[in-house]
Amino acid sequence: NAGVTQTPKFQVLKTGQSMTLQCAQDMNHEYMSWYRQDPGMGLRLIHYSVGAGITDQGEVPNGYNVSRSTTEDFPLRLLSAAPSQTSVYFCASSYSMASSNTGELFFGEGSRLTVL
Amino acid sequence: GNSVTQMEGPVTLSEEAFLTINCTYTATGYPSLFWYVQYPGEGLQLLLKATKADDKGSNKGFEATYRKETTSFHLEKGSVQVSDSAVYFCALPGTYKYIFGTGTRLKVLA
Numbered sequence: 001n002a003g004v005t006q007t008p009k010f011q012v013l014k015t016g017q018s019m020t021l022q023c024a025q026d027m028n029h030e031y032m033s034w035y036r037q038d039p040g041m042g043l044r045l046i047h048y049s050v051g052a053g054i055t056d057q058g059e060v061p062n063g064y065n066v067s068r069s070t071t072e073d074f075p076l077r078l079l080s081a082a083p084s085q086t087s088v089y090f091c092a093s094s095y096s097m098a099s100s101n102t103g104e105l106f107f108g109e110g111s112r113l114t115v116l
Numbered sequence: 117g118n119s120v121t122q123m124e125g126p127v128t129l130s131e132e133a134f135l136t137i138n139c140t141y142t143a144t145g146y147p148s149l150f151w152y153v154q155y156p157g158e159g160l161q162l163l164l165k166a167t168k169a170d171d172k173g174s175n176k177g178f179e180a181t182y183r184k185e186t187t188s189f190h191l192e193k194g195s196v197q198v199s200d201s202a203v204y205f206c207a208l209p210g211t212y213k214y215i216f217g218t219g220t221r222l223k224v225l226a
Contacts, residue, residue, distance in 0.1 A: 004159075033213065042218040043160075043205070050212060058213060090159055092214075104150070105207075105214050107159035 002026050006091050006108035013081045013115045021076040021111050023091030029106070031094040032074040033058070034066065036087040037110075043090070049074055081115045088112050118143045118210040122217025125203075129196055130225050137191040137220045139180075139206035149173075149182050149189040150207040154219070160205060163191075196224045 007022045025032065033048035035058075045058030049068040063085060065077040074093075078085060091108040123138040141149065148167045152160040164173035166182035166189065173180050178193045189206060201224045206217040 031212075043216045045213050048213060056212070092160075094214075103148075104162045104165065105152075105160075107161065109159045 004091055004093055004106050004108040006089075006111050008111060009109065010112050011114070013078075013113065015082060015115060017081050019078050019081065021078075021089055021091075021113075023074045023076065023108060024072050025074075025091075025093040025106070026072065027093065027095070027106065028071060029093040030071070030096050032068065033092050033105075034064070034074070034076045035090045035092065036060065037090060038087050046076065046089075078113075081113075083115045086113060086115045118147065118208055118215050120206050120208055120215050120217045122206045123220055124218065126221040126223060128223045128225065131198055132195045133224075135191070135193040135196045135200075135222065137204055137206075137222070139189045139191065139217060141187050141189060141206075141208055143187075143208060146184065147208050149180070150214075151178070151180055151189070151191050152205040152207055152216075154203045154205065156202070163204070196222070198224045198226050200224050 004025045030051050034046040035043045044060045046064050047066040049055045052068050052071050055066050089111045092105045094105045095103050119142045121140050150165045151163040153163040154160045164175040166173040169184040171182045180189050180191045203219045203221045205219045207214050
C-alpha cells in the first residue's frame, strides 16, 4: 500500500523561485493537509482540504497556495520562495474530520526544502 | 478550542528505564486522543490511540490511558530500548484540523 506519497524528498531553491510540492494519497481520504516542521516549533498547519474543490487556511498560510481538484492529490505551491520557508514539509490525510471522534492522520515521509 | 500541552524534552534515559511523557488536554466533549512517533528522518506515524474516556491505548510496549478526571493522556513504557529513540507527539482533533503538542524528544542510551 502506497499510503501518502510526497515528492520531491529534497529540494534546494534560490530566493524568488517557485515550486510545487506534490502529495497524493490512495486511501480515498476526504481530508488532506500540509504541515511544516521547524526546530523548536513543532508542527504548524499551512493549509487543509475537507474534500475536492474545498480548501482553507491553517496557521501559517502566507506564501503558499493549494488546490484540490481531485480526491487523491493536494499540491502545495510556493509562489516566490524565501529563506524563511526553509523547512521540512509533511502532507497528511485522514478519512474524515466530520466529527470529534475522528480517525488516524496518515503522514507522508516529508519533503526537505532549503531556500538560499 | 481544543488544545494540548505536552512535557518538554529532551528526555535522556538508559536502556530498560521507565518512561513517562506527560500530556494534558483541553477539549469540548470527549474526542479521540492520539500519540504519534517520529523516528529520525521519517514522517509521523500513529503509535496508539484511545477513543473514549477510560480507554487504554497500547502498542509496542507503550501505553496511555484516557483520563477525563485529570484531562490527561500520559505515555508510558516500562522498559525503553535504544530503538525507541524518537520524537513523540500527543494530539487530538480540533475543528477541521489536528492539534499537536510541541513534541518530546527521547534519547535512549545503551
